[in-house]
Amino acid sequence: MTALDESPVPPPGPGPKPQDHRRTELAGFLKACRARVTPEEVGLPPGLRRRTPGLRREEVAQLAGVGVTWYTWLEQGRPINASEQVLAAVAGSLRLDATERDHLFRLAGVRVEARTAVAHSHLDASTQVILDALAPLPAAVCNSRYDVLLHNVPYESLFGADRPTAPHGTFNSLWCTVTGPACCNPFLNRDEELPRMVGVLRAAYGKHVGEPVWEGYIRELTLASEEFRELWARQEVAPARSALKVFRHPVVGELRFTAAYLTLPAVPEHYMVVYTPQGPQDRERVERMATLPPQRPAPCPH
Numbered sequence: 001m002t003a004l005d006e007s008p009v010p011p012p013g014p015g016p017k018p019q020d021h022r023r024t025e026l027a028g029f030l031k032a033c034r035a036r037v038t039p040e041e042v043g044l045p046p047g048l049r050r051r052t053p054g055l056r057r058e059e060v061a062q063l064a065g066v067g068v069t070w071y072t073w074l075e076q077g078r079p080i081n082a083s084e085q086v087l088a089a090v091a092g093s094l095r096l097d098a099t100e101r102d103h104l105f106r107l108a109g110v111r112v113e114a115r116t117a118v119a120h121s122h123l124d125a126s127t128q129v130i131l132d133a134l135a136p137l138p139a140a141v142c143n144s145r146y147d148v149l150l151h152n153v154p155y156e157s158l159f160g161a162d163r164p165t166a167p168h169g170t171f172n173s174l175w176c177t178v179t180g181p182a183c184c185n186p187f188l189n190r191d192e193e194l195p196r197m198v199g200v201l202r203a204a205y206g207k208h209v210g211e212p213v214w215e216g217y218i219r220e221l222t223l224a225s226e227e228f229r230e231l232w233a234r235q236e237v238a239p240a241r242s243a244l245k246v247f248r249h250p251v252v253g254e255l256r257f258t259a260a261y262l263t264l265p266a267v268p269e270h271y272m273v274v275y276t277p278q279g280p281q282d283r284e285r286v287e288r289m290a291t292l293p294p295q296r297p298a299p300c301p302h
Contacts, residue, residue, distance in 0.1 A: 023077030026107035030075045033094040034060055041095065055094075063093035074108075082108045123150060123267060131155075131272075136290030138257070138275040141264070144204035145217055146174035146197070149270070154290045158247045158255070158275075160186055167220050174201065178225040188246040188254065198231040199238025204269065206237070245275060251292060252285040 035054035039046050042055070042063055055063075061071040066086055073080050074090070087108055091101040105111070123141065131139045131152040138158055140151035148155075148171040159171075164179045166172040174197055177187050187193070208214040222229045245257045257275035264270045277283040 022107055022109065023079070026104075027075055027077035029104065029107060030090075030094075033096065033100070034075075037095055042093065060090065060093050064089040066090070082110060084110050123270075127264075127272075134274060136287045137277075138286070139272065140173075141270060141272050142173065144201070144269040144271075145172070145214070146201065147172050153294070154286065155275070157249065157289050157292065157294045158186060160250070160294055166217075168217070174198075174228075175221070175224070178221065178228045186247050186249070188248050189244065193243060193245065194227070195231055195234075195236065196238050196243065198228065198234075199236045200240050202232070202235070203237040203239070207269075240271070244278075249285070249289055252289045255285055255289070256282050257286075 034057070037055050038053075039055060039059065042059075044055075044059055044063075057072050057075060058068045061068045064071065064086070066089065070080065071090070074082060084105070087105055087110055088101070091104055096104060127141060128150050131141070131150055135152050135154050138152065138155035140148050140155045142148050147166075151171070159173070159176050163171070163176050166175040177185070177190055177194060177197065180186075182190075205214060205218065218232070222232060240261050242261070243259050245259045247255045247257070249255055256278040258278060260274050260276065262272040262274065264272060275286075277286050
C-alpha cells in the first residue's frame with residue numbers, strides 16, 4: 001500500500017442545502033417534461049436533426065414568452081427569481097396537468113395556491129358508489145374546512161333535512177355544529193368535540209394563511225358564532241383522530257358512533273369519514289335510520 005493510500009481520508013464536508021437539492025430536482029423535472037412534448041403537439045414544425053426527443057430549450061422559451069437565457073438558467077437549477085405568472089406560462093408550454101404544475105411550483109419555491117374546487121371536481125365517480133355501499137354506516141367525503149363534498153343518505157339523516165347551510169352554499173359540518181341552536185342541535189356531545197374540531201381546523205389553516213377562500217370562511221364563522229370566535233381565539237391546534245360522536249335522531253333516538261377518518265391520496269387535504277356504531281343498540285338504531293328519509297325536527301322555540 002502506498003503512502004498516498006495510507007493517508008487519512010478527510011472528513012466529509014457539509015451536505016447539500018435543501019434548496020440546492022430542490023434545484024437539482026427542478027432541473028431534472030423540467031428536462032423530463034420537455035423531452036416528452038413533441039413540436040407537433042404545440043403547433044411547431046418538427047425541424048431536422050433533433051439530437052434529443054421533445055422540445056428544445058429555445059422552443060419552450062418561445063412558447064412561454066420568456067428569454068432563452070432565463071429559461072436555460074431555470075432548467076439548470078440556478079438560483080434565479082421565478083414569478084407565479086412566468087412559471088404558469090412555462091407549465092402551459094410543457095402541457096403540465098394540475099399535479100405536475102403544483103410540483104413545478106414547489107420545486108421552484110413558489111407558493112402553490114389552493115384549488116379546492118378543482119380538487120372536488122377530480123373526486124372519482126366511484127367515490128359516491130363507495131359511500132352508498134357503506135350504508136347503513138353514515139359516511140362522507142370532506143375537505144379540511146369541513147365542507148361535505150359527497151355523502152350517503154345515513155350521513156345526511158344525522159344532520160336533518162333542515163340543517164343550516166354555510167354562506168358559501170355548501171353543506172358544512174362545522175357550520176351546522178356552531179350555528180344550530182343548542183336546544184335542537186342533533187350533535188349532542190358538541191361541548192366535548194367542538195374544541196377539538198376547531199383545533200383541527202386551526203392546524204389546517206396554518207397551511208393557507210392569507211388565502212382569500214380560507215380567510216373568508218374563518219371570518220364568516222367568527223361573525224356567525226360567538227362560541228367559535230372564543231375557541232378560535234385560543235390558538236389551539238389538534239391532530240385529526242378517531243373520535244366519539246353522539247347524535248340525536250328525531251325518530252330513532254340517541255346514536256353513538258366512533259368516527260374514523262381515512263385520507264384520500266388522490267385529493268390532498270380531503271378525507272373520508274365513516275361513523276361506526278359503538279354498541280348493538282346503536283347498530284340497530286342506525287340500521288333503522290338508514291331506511292328513513294332525512295327527518296325534519298319538531299318545531300322548537302329558540
